Amino acid sequence: MEISKQNKIKNFFKRYGVMIVAGVFVVAIALTIGLTLPAAQEVSTTELSFTLPMNNAEITKDFSDQDLLYNEVMNRWETHLGIDFASEDNAVYSVLDGTVLSVTNNSLEGYVVEIEHTDGFVSVYSSLSENVLVEEGDTVEKGQQIGEASSTATAEFTDAQLHFCLLKDGVEVDPNLYIDLQNK
Ligand SMILES: [Zn+2]
Known part of the structure; x- marks a missing residue:
């Protein structure tokens, strides 16, 4: 057994x-x-610890990749893959250390600065005035002023504002996930 x-x-x-x-x-x-x-x-x-792109700023339009938001200037409903800011002094700052990828200008977005950071992040600052303080290839520090908000993004603004985008690995992400926007 x-x-x-x-x-x-x-x-x-x-x-x-x-x-x-x-x-x-x-x-x-x-x-x-x-x-x-x-x-x-x-x-x-x-x-990574991001800083805000403007000081004491009001968020005039938040990020939205699902719901359509109304664009008063263009009279249409659209998604909004960035965040709009307005502040008293209009100064715009780099949200992280990085390298300036490009400084461009077009009639719909105004002067646009793109800054490359670590971990696949790129920050994009649109509707800047022509008084851009950095050039392509420049090394910038977190909190360094790169320009000033204006109304050059004629597809969106009639007054001085910043349209700010954050990309991770080439895709627009909600900046609220990475930047503490309440802590201004
Ligand atoms: Zn916008």
């Missing part, structure tokens, strides 16, 4: 031992990936 029981157990492990080991291995890998991935993402975003 005892011997046959032992044999049964032996046979069981001979047959299924490999499968059991493989199963345990797969579960261990799944747990490792599941536990390390979210942790790694949290670290990469909390390491």
Whole structure:
């Protein structure tokens, strides 16, 4: 009786031992990936500390990639993949250390400065006046003034405002997720 029981157990492990080991291995890998991935993402975003693009600013239009917001100047409803700011002194600051990717000008967005940061972030500042304080290739520090808000973005503004966008890996993201806009 005892011997046959032992044999049964032996046979069981001979047959299924490999499968059991493989199963345990797969579960261990799944747990490792599941536990390390979210942790790694949290670290990469909390390491960066953004500052506001304007001081004592009012948010005149918030980010919206789902709901349509009304554009009074163009008389149409549209999504808004950035945040609009207005402030008393109109000064516009880089939200992080970075390198100026481009300084451009067009009739709908006005003067536009793009700044590249670490971790795949690019910040974009539109509707600047022609008095842009940086050039392509310049290294800028977080909080450094790069220009001043104006009404050059004729597709959006009739008074001095900043249209601010934040891109992560080439895609517009909600700046509210990264910048504490209540702490102005
Ligand atoms: Zn805007």
